[in-house]
Amino acid sequence: MKAASFDYVRASSKKEVLRLLHEHGEDARLLAGGQSLMATLNMRLTQPKVVIDINRVEELNRIRNEGGYLAVGAAVRQVQLTDRAELAREVPLLARALPWIGHFQTRNRGTVCGSVAHADPSAEIPLCLVTLGGSVVLESLKGKRREVPAAKFFQGLLTTDRQPKELISEVRFPLAQDGTDYRFQEIAMRHGDFALVALALCLRADGAHLGVGGVADRPVAQTLPLGDELPAALNTLAWSLGAQDDVHASAAYRRQLVRELGQRLIEEPSHARPR
Numbered sequence: 001m002k003a004a005s006f007d008y009v010r011a012s013s014k015k016e017v018l019r020l021l022h023e024h025g026e027d028a029r030l031l032a033g034g035q036s037l038m039a040t041l042n043m044r045l046t047q048p049k050v051v052i053d054i055n056r057v058e059e060l061n062r063i064r065n066e067g068g069y070l071a072v073g074a075a076v077r078q079v080q081l082t083d084r085a086e087l088a089r090e091v092p093l094l095a096r097a098l099p100w101i102g103h104f105q106t107r108n109r110g111t112v113c114g115s116v117a118h119a120d121p122s123a124e125i126p127l128c129l130v131t132l133g134g135s136v137v138l139e140s141l142k143g144k145r146r147e148v149p150a151a152k153f154f155q156g157l158l159t160t161d162r163q164p165k166e167l168i169s170e171v172r173f174p175l176a177q178d179g180t181d182y183r184f185q186e187i188a189m190r191h192g193d194f195a196l197v198a199l200a201l202c203l204r205a206d207g208a209h210l211g212v213g214g215v216a217d218r219p220v221a222q223t224l225p226l227g228d229e230l231p232a233a234l235n236t237l238a239w240s241l242g243a244q245d246d247v248h249a250s251a252a253y254r255r256q257l258v259r260e261l262g263q264r265l266i267e268e269p270s271h272a273r274p275r
Contacts, residue, residue: 003041007050014059014139017167020052022141026164030054032075033110035102036118060169065090069134069172078107078115078125091173093132093182093200097124100184103192113168116153119160122194122214124186126154130219131200131211134173138166147172154218180204181270186214187257189248196249197257201265208266215241215254226266234262 011017021028027049031037040046054060054075061075063084070090072081081087081098088095101107101115101124115125116136129136129150136153139145140163150171153161162168176182186198198213200221208230211221220241224233238258243251 001043004044004047006041006048008053009050010053010055011057014057014167014169017052017054017057017060018139018141020050021165021167024048024050028052028164030074030117030167033077033114035106035110035114036120037114065175069174070094071137071170071172072112073170074111074113074168076112078110078112079104081112082107090175091128091132092176093184093202094125094128094173096182096184097128097200100124100186100191100195100198106192113171116171117160117162117168119154119158119218120194121157121216121218122196122198123219124184124195124198124200124213126150127198127200127211127213127219128184129171129173130154131202131209131221132174133221134171136160136162136168137170137172138162139169140166145169151221157217183265183268185261185265187261194248197254197261199258199261199265203266203270210237210262210266212237212241212258212262215243215258217242224262224266230263230266231259234259237262 009020029037029048029051031051031053057075060073062073063076064071078101112125115123134150135147137147148161155161181203183201186195188195195214197215200211202209208224210224211219213219222237238255243254245251
């Protein structure tokens with residue numbers, strides 16, 4: 001199947017993107033990496049009247065380390081973070097998660113903000129953003145700007161708090177904190193497939209902040225106690241996620257992965273933090 005007809009506009013500035021979104025609203029779609037959009041266009045799951053290409057907008061293709069967070073613009077590709085020498089020191093959880101995302105071919109095209117906008121519950125980048133307590137910056141015409149905590153931004157399966165006339169201009173990942181160990185692990189049918197269960201961990205002496213993807217309809221993060229109370233807390237978390245049977249795995253198997261993989265990830269010997 002081929003896409004329904006649409007108008008194509010190559011934007012040259014963020015102001016132009018915001019103007020086009022304001023003009024077309026729900027009839028517009030943004031093209032950055034296109035890894036999700038092209039498939040939905042060709043299957044006619046989405047039929048916009050206009051596709052706005054933001055790849056030439058230089059102000060959206062920037063990475064900034066400032067104010068205690070790493071800001072990643074809407075046109076930044078995943079490979080740009082993978083190749084960033086400082087990332088393992090700045091946001092080690094994200095550095096550990098990126099190699100699990102698809103394959104190098106898709107990371108060469110896919111954008112960081114595109115993954116956040118698509119809001120697949122199995123995606124690694126949204127999971128890291130929620131686990132770290134990051135945020136999403138949304139902009140619309142006439143200078144309207146709001147910053148939404150990641151935990152509130154993701155509202156369900158492929159559903160977010162973004163309004164039709166808003167642009168996700170950047171996402172913000174908090175920088176690494178001293179005394180925190182960052183770990184990531186997932187289980188998939190094959191490397192590069194969507195995760196059956198993905199776990200992101202911020203481990204401190206007083207507790208484990210564990211994020212879970214691939215089970216609920218959105219990424220979920222919760223702080224768990226360490227020691228003897230951990231198994232019961234992991235079991236409660238596993239049941240709270242509302243896992244469902246599907247063609248890839250049963251709900252019971254996903255719950256067991258949360259319990260088993262979660263305990264292993266938390267109790268394994270500490271990683272050395274890159275300097």
